[in-house]
Amino acid sequence: MKYILWIFLFILPLLTQGQDEYYQTKPNPSKRTYRIELKDGTQLRGELLKQDSTEAIIRTDNLGEVKLKPEQIIRIEQLDAQARPAFPNLFPHTLRLTPTAFQAEKGRVYFHNYCIYISQFEYGITDNWSVGTSFFSFLPTNLFSLNTKVSVPVSSRVRVGVNAQYVALRTDITEPQGLGYLQGMVTTGDQRNNTTFGLGWSIADGEISRNIVGTFGLVRKVSPRLTLISENFVLFGAGPVDFAGILSMGLRFDRQRHAFDIAAYIPFIAEPGVPFVVTLLPYASYHIRIGK
Numbered sequence: 001m002k003y004i005l006w007i008f009l010f011i012l013p014l015l016t017q018g019q020d021e022y023y024q025t026k027p028n029p030s031k032r033t034y035r036i037e038l039k040d041g042t043q044l045r046g047e048l049l050k051q052d053s054t055e056a057i058i059r060t061d062n063l064g065e066v067k068l069k070p071e072q073i074i075r076i077e078q079l080d081a082q083a084r085p086a087f088p089n090l091f092p093h094t095l096r097l098t099p100t101a102f103q104a105e106k107g108r109v110y111f112h113n114y115c116i117y118i119s120q121f122e123y124g125i126t127d128n129w130s131v132g133t134s135f136f137s138f139l140p141t142n143l144f145s146l147n148t149k150v151s152v153p154v155s156s157r158v159r160v161g162v163n164a165q166y167v168a169l170r171t172d173i174t175e176p177q178g179l180g181y182l183q184g185m186v187t188t189g190d191q192r193n194n195t196t197f198g199l200g201w202s203i204a205d206g207e208i209s210r211n212i213v214g215t216f217g218l219v220r221k222v223s224p225r226l227t228l229i230s231e232n233f234v235l236f237g238a239g240p241v242d243f244a245g246i247l248s249m250g251l252r253f254d255r256q257r258h259a260f261d262i263a264a265y266i267p268f269i270a271e272p273g274v275p276f277v278v279t280l281l282p283y284a285s286y287h288i289r290i291g292k
Contacts, residue, residue, distance in 0.1 A: 033079045034058065038072050039105075051076070054190065070190050075256055076224075086224030087254040091287045092191040093122070093130070093149075095217045095231040096250065096261055100196045101151045101159035101187035104130040109290040113137070115283060128152055142170045151185075159187045179204050185215070192221040211237040227252040229261065243270040250283065258288040 034048040036058055046060035056068045056076070070088065077085035092102040094112065104110055104124035112120040122132040129150050136143035145168065151161025165181045183200035196217035202209040218230040229252050234245040250263025265281040 035077045035079055036068065037074045037077075038068070039074055040072075045079070048076070070192055085256075087256055089191055089219065089221065089227045089252065089254055089259070090257070090289055091252075091259055092194070092219070094287070095196070095219070095229055096248075096263060096283065096285055098183075098196075098198065098215050098217060098231050098233075099149055099161075099163050099185065100194065100217060100219075101161035101185050102191065102194075103127060103149070103151055103161075104132075105289075111288050111290060113286045115285065118143070144168045157188055157190065161185050161187070183213070183215070189219075192219075192227075194219045209237075211235055225254050227254055227259075229263070244268065248283075258286070261285040261287070 032047070033045060036044045036048075036056070038044070044058050044060055044063070044066060046058045046066075048056065048058050049065065050057040054070070056070070056073065057065055058068070059065050073088055075085055075087050091110065091112075093100055093104050096114070104122045106124045106127050108124050110122040112122070114120070117137055118134060119137045120132060120134040122130055124130045129148070131148045132146075134143075134145045134147070145165055147163060147165035149161055149163040151159050153159050161184070163183045163185065165183075167179045167181065169177050169179065180203035181200060182203065183198050185196055185198035187194050187196045189195055196215070196219075198213075198215035198217075200213040200215065202211070202213075212235075214234045214236065216232045216234075218228075220228045222228050228249075230249050232245065232247050234243070236243060245268060247266045247268070248263055250261055253260045253262075261284060263283040265283055267279055267281065268277075
């Protein structure tokens with residue numbers, strides 16, 4: 001069973017190799033008019049000549065050809081009564097349970113809700129630093145956490161970062177138990193299509209756990225309003241089990257200011273004498289960017 005995760009990671013890219021069909025470089029033979037809304041409030045109107053994972057090119061009447069980076073664009077809308085507008089992934093800084101090395105946008109507040117029970121707020125302080133807090137939606141004193149993330153770009157398509165989190169958990173009437181978690185991560189690609197690798201360690205009673213949590217995340221824009229997201233975990237080291245992990249696959253339904261995620265998680269443990277059981281856990285989350 002130790003090879004299940006690796007088989008999954010090798011097969012998954014093959015299943016998503018067609019994700020860029022919508023973004024292929026080619027002229028628009030029908031010369032339909034598009035409107036592109038940018039983060040700085042600018043709106044451009046003209047013929048969309050190119051759109052892929054690295055740039056979009058629009059030909060306007062007054063400015064000529066304008067090249068744009070994906071991170072500049074809020075949405076692209078075809079000015080046709082039957083056309084559906086395309087929306088980017090507004091939440092590239094998070095998968096569902098784990099962060100990426102992208103940052104929450106500077107000056108923006110984000111709200112996330114996971115399966116109703118867990119709520120989270122995030123705020124981008126700078127382009128390289130964000131903070132957040134998570135809590136149990138119904139009784140925050142039972143589960144509360146603070147986290148901060150620092151990340152920097154090392155090239156146009158690679159970012160590295162460190163995420164630190166403190167979790168206070170109350171399981172009975174005693175005082176909450178504190179636990180720290182430190183994770184380093186590398187994200188390659190852009191906000192539409194990217195891959196994240198991470199390593200994390202838990203810290204309790206001043207000691208670093210002997211177990212290491214490895215993470216692998218995959219994001220692929222598969223249609224104008226849909227993003228495929230997979231995040232996977234593996235536990236290894238000198239811990240109580242030989243090998244354990246979680247596989248997942250899900251979809252993010254992108255909208256203008258918010259998004260919905262639906263997914264399925266498959267936890268597993270490979271331990272001598274322990275029967276291997278596959279359990280399918282459904283999962284849902286909601287994300288919204290607060291403010292204009």
